[in-house]
Amino acid sequence: GAGVSQSPSNKVTEKGKDVELRCDPISGHTALYWYRQSLGQGLEFLIYFQGNSAPDKSGLPSDRFSAERTGGSVSTLTIQRTQQEDSAVYLCASSPTRTGGNEKLFFGSGTQLSVL
Amino acid sequence: SQQGEEDPQALSIQEGENATMNCSYKTSINNLQWYRQNSGRGLVHLILIRSNEREKHSGRLRVTLDTSKKSSSLLITASRAADTASYFCATALSGNTPLVFGKGTRLSVIA
Numbered sequence: 001g002a003g004v005s006q007s008p009s010n011k012v013t014e015k016g017k018d019v020e021l022r023c024d025p026i027s028g029h030t031a032l033y034w035y036r037q038s039l040g041q042g043l044e045f046l047i048y049f050q051g052n053s054a055p056d057k058s059g060l061p062s063d064r065f066s067a068e069r070t071g072g073s074v075s076t077l078t079i080q081r082t083q084q085e086d087s088a089v090y091l092c093a094s095s096p097t098r099t100g101g102n103e104k105l106f107f108g109s110g111t112q113l114s115v116l
Numbered sequence: 117s118q119q120g121e122e123d124p125q126a127l128s129i130q131e132g133e134n135a136t137m138n139c140s141y142k143t144s145i146n147n148l149q150w151y152r153q154n155s156g157r158g159l160v161h162l163i164l165i166r167s168n169e170r171e172k173h174s175g176r177l178r179v180t181l182d183t184s185k186k187s188s189s190l191l192i193t194a195s196r197a198a199d200t201a202s203y204f205c206a207t208a209l210s211g212n213t214p215l216v217f218g219k220g221t222r223l224s225v226i227a
Contacts, residue, residue, distance in 0.1 A: 004158075033214060042204065042219035043159075056214055091158065102208070104149060104161035105215060 002026075004108035006092050012114045013082055021077045021111045025094030033105065034067055034077050035091045043091065049075065082115045089113070120148070120188075120205040120218035128224040135192040137221040139205030140185075146210045148181055150190050153202045153220070162190075162203075197227045 005024040013019050025032050034046040045059035049069045060066070064082075069075040079086055089112050093105035120141040129135050139148070147166045151159040165172045165181045165188065172179045178191040192199055202220040 035217070043217035045214050045216055048214040050212065059214070089157065093159075102147060104164055105151075105159075107158040107160070109158045 004092055004094055004106050006090075006108035006111050008111060009109065010112045010114075012116065014116055015084060016081055018078065018080045019082055019113065021079075021090050021092075021113070023075045023077070023092030023094075023108060025073065025075070025092070026096075026106055027073075029094035029096050029106070030072065031095040031097065031103075032069060032075050033093045033095075034075070035093065036088045037091060037110075038088045046077070046090075079113075082113075084115050087113055087115045119216045120207050122203070122205055122218045122221040124221060125219070126222045126224070128226065129195055131195060131197055131225055131227045133195055135195050135199070135223055135225070137190045137203050137223070139188045139190070139218060141188075141205075141207050142186065143209065144183075145207045146213075147208060148179075148188050149206045149215065150177075150179060150188075151204045151206060151217075153204065159204065192223075195223075195225045197225050199223060200225045 007022045030051040032049040035043040036046055037043050047067045048056040064080045067077045089110040091110045093107045095103040095105050120139045123138045149164045150162040152162055153159045163174050163179050165179050176193045181188045202222050204217050204220045206215040206217045208215050
């Protein structure tokens with residue numbers, strides 16, 4: 001596809017369950033970001049993959065959150081033992097080169113996660 | 117942190133008027149970017165201004181950057197109802213650090 005694709009677009013889960021959110025970046029983009037946005041709030045940085053370098057995980061809120069990026073392309077954000085405060089829109093973005101901070105980001109439409 | 121903060125939090129104007137939104141940040145930056153978000157989902161990049169630039173234009177958008185005051189402004193001229201959205205600034209310390217976003221300004225343009 002031409003843009004960043006995220007799936008599912010909506011996810012409803014029960015408290016305590018694990019969830020996996022998927023992001024397909026634009027083909028060839030080497031930098032990939034995950035952000036979280038609570039209702040009416042700004043974007044909270046979670047994790048940043050920059051080419052083959054070790055990811056910047058400084059934004060992950062707890063050890064229940066993890067992410068991986070396989071083959072430099074698709075990324076999966078995993079939330080274990082979900083809590084109600086995890087409810088938010090999870091946004092993925094990519095940019096063409098490893099110097100992500102110098103370039104514009106291309107965003108997906110996000111996954112709306114609701115934890116009941 | 118270098119997180120930007122937008123001001124005002126919300127802005128309501130009549131169609132045809134100009135809209136000005138401001139962003140302040142805390143530390144030296146590599147560049148500053150503005151994004152628009154419709155309906156609380158994906159963001160769209162509007163403009164990037166580098167730390168050695170002072171002003172940049174794109175269509176009806178004008179962005180200024182004052183590194184001495186650690187602030188930027190986004191001006192939308194001759195606003196339209198379709199400009200109704202949330203606008204965010206984002207900053208990066210360097211090319212190897214992640215973009216950090218502010219909390220945004222919600223703009224409402226009334227026809």
